[in-house]
Amino acid sequence: MNSNAQVATYSPAAAIPPAALRRHNLWDAVFRGATRAASVLVLLLLGAVIAALIHGSVPSFKAFGFGFLTSETWNPVTEKFGALPAIYGTVVTSVLAMLIGIPVSLGIAIFITELCPRWLKRPISTAIELLAGVPSIIYGIWGLFVLAPFLQKHVQPLVISLFAGVPGLSSLFAGPPYGIGTFTAGIILSVMVLPYITSVTRDVFETVPAVLKESAYGLGCTTWEVVRHVMLPYTRVGVIGGVMLGLGRALGETMAVTFVIGNAHKIASSILAPGTTISATIANEFAEAEGDLYTSALIELGLILFVITFLVLAAARLLLLRAEMKGR
């Protein structure tokens, strides 16, 4: 049997010179080390952001303590700063965005998964995703020149007169119609979070086993009943995750809000009045801020925003992770 001898001479270990093997081992180690270092760097980036924000807000924290969170003053001249109006504006605009954005997003997701003719599925999904691709400054300039005047002329007078006699609501929607303000910011935000919530919701809706839906339809359920009693319970965790993801975006959104909110450091009882948010305050004032305390107060605002969005986004990711486990 000659062939045995031949196999022995062509065995890989004998064919590769030891120097080449060593070189490959070295390259393997280098490559592995580089990729590992890059992953650690990603972790460090977030750590560094947190450290920088904390470091930057020390002077402001020393000056104002926890009173910063509850004070309504914002006066660069006397160097008295409080975060409450900005926090309030951030929360109110985001809540408004969610109130409008969630039903519309769910509607679109239901449309795409249950109602839409097959040929229309791709174009509609693409259009919604392009909406997510439009930069936020474009929403800002559009909101300022198109949406705000439209709301001022046609929507806000109507809302004001509609709720004028209703106790509670009348002060919430009190005039005059400025056009720009908290209300307009909320509407712009609702358009901006729409694609995020829609795409997550559509994805988790697609994970519902066809058998479940078919059994419900087979029992005589209407489409709405299938959505309400089969799809939503099955995908609840994922849908909530998507909503939280949208909320995270809304809380931190900067440019679009900066254009339309009016940048007024006060808490107005009417949501039609100008206000401000954390990110809009930073965008508007940071470049012009004079003095260490002013800068530091703005950085502390950033830290507060970071903590809020971090909690919301972390919750979103954990929920989506749970939904993914279930989908498998």
Add this chain to the structure above:
Amino acid sequence: MANPIYTRRRVTNQVIMALAWAAAISGIIILALILSTLFVKGFAGLSLTLFTQSTPAAGENGGLLNAIVGSVIMTVLGTLIGTPIGILAGTYMAEFGRATKLTFAVRFINDILLSAPSILIGLFVYDVMVTRMHHASAWAGSVALAMLVVPVVVRTTENMLLLVPDSLREASSALGSPRWIVIMKVAYRAARAGMLTGVLLAVARITGETAPLLFTASGNQFMSTDMNAPMASLPVVIFNFANSAYADWRQLAWTAALLITLTVLTLNIGARTLSTPRSKES
């Protein structure tokens, strides 16, 4: 047949499904409204001087040359800095440490970075670079943009590499390839289209980013290619000009907005067509 329960269920269903239709249509209408406004207002300002002159002082004629050049320089540099880091980290997560604690931690943190408010990245780079150099610079702007590129690229790289069947890697290893050749020549090649999509999406994202540039690269009224000096960019020009009292400044802002949107949408659609054949196969 007029059973009240059936009628109620049918009507409820019809109303809600009509609302779902309305929601989908309104989504399309909003996109159409935004794009049509941009085209109408932006096209009015398109001219050759746009690309040959820098942003004007009040009351003078001018273009967007310095902003276009600045945007291109900082976007390219941001991509060049961010992409290698993103690809390497994504490679570690998909190839070397698939089930390690580090991978889980990075995936979680990366997802948070992906949606973190970009203005905070601006604050961070300001604190780390601008305060030390005592002035805004194009380098600081590029680094801020790079920090936005990283999470997008990490995510797509990891996902695309995980789609490559392990049998391919095993076949390559069985032929005697060392690990780095398996990754470079087999895994990367199989996942190339998807990874490129990720990079394009990242470029699309930073092209329109304004918040992180406001106090890192700041703005510059004049043409500048000095990386250590403040540099103009299209988004910052929009921010500064849109609210101004001068009609020609507002016009420039609209035209800049049109340029950015066209670039971003082209990149998005390009990324989509690149990744489409893949998703059809799987």
